[in-house]
Amino acid sequence: MTHVRPATRGDVSTILRFVKELAAFEREPDAVKADAAMLEAALFDEHAAEAVIAESDGEAAGFALFFHNFSTWTGRKGLYLEDLYxxxxxxGKGVGTALLRHLAGIAVARDCARFEWSVLDWNADAIRFYRKMxxxxxxxxxxxxxSGAELTRLAG
Structure with a gap:
């Protein structure tokens, strides 16, 4: 049985480990620049995003990190899923389903018009899973x- 709960400060090292595992899976193992202090500040001090932890048999089995966006077309906020791992x-044990259902419940409870995310076009397994949902x-x-120099240049 999978249980999904809000992340706490005590989960930051697990979240960072999952982010690094996700980056490796997405063929970008050296792309993670975030550290534990940055994630803790963003999630619990700045409230820039939120995270939930999925537990299976008492162990962390996955996570999702999300935040709100806004649609001018609907005039309402949405929920944007940044990472699901x-x-x-x-x-294959229902953890991903439990995470998506939990986030869909948050979106409905918060009157979000949409629940959106991106997926790499080569990740056929994930795309099939999302279509099934x-x-x-x-x-x-x-x-x-x-980002980087291009962002700075455009900013002037």
């Missing part, structure tokens, strides 16, 4: 990003 051993792909949209 389930450990290798826990995959009722998600639809947003064909025709691509993510755009400014």
């Amino acid at each position: 389930v450990t290798q051993d826990a995959r 009722g998600a639809e792909g947003m064909d025709g949209w691509t993510v755009q990003r400014l």
Whole structure:
């Protein structure tokens, strides 16, 4: 049985470990620049995002990190899932489903118009799983990003 609960400050090292495992899975093992202090501040001091932990058999088996965005078209906030990760051993055991259901419940309780996230186009297993949950792909949209020197240059 999987239990999903809000993350606490005591979970920060587990969240950071999961973020690093997710980065490795997504073929970017050296991309994580966050450290425990940064995550703790963002989650519990600045409230920039929220996280939940999925536990299975008393062990952390996955997590989700999310925050609110806003749709001018609906005039309402939405829930944006930044990261969802389930450990290798826990995959296929309902942990991902439990996390998505929990977040959908938060979105409904908070009157969000949408629950959205991105997925790498090569991650066919995840895409199949999300379609099974009722998600639809947003064909025709691509993510755009400014960071580092390009962000600084544009800012002037």
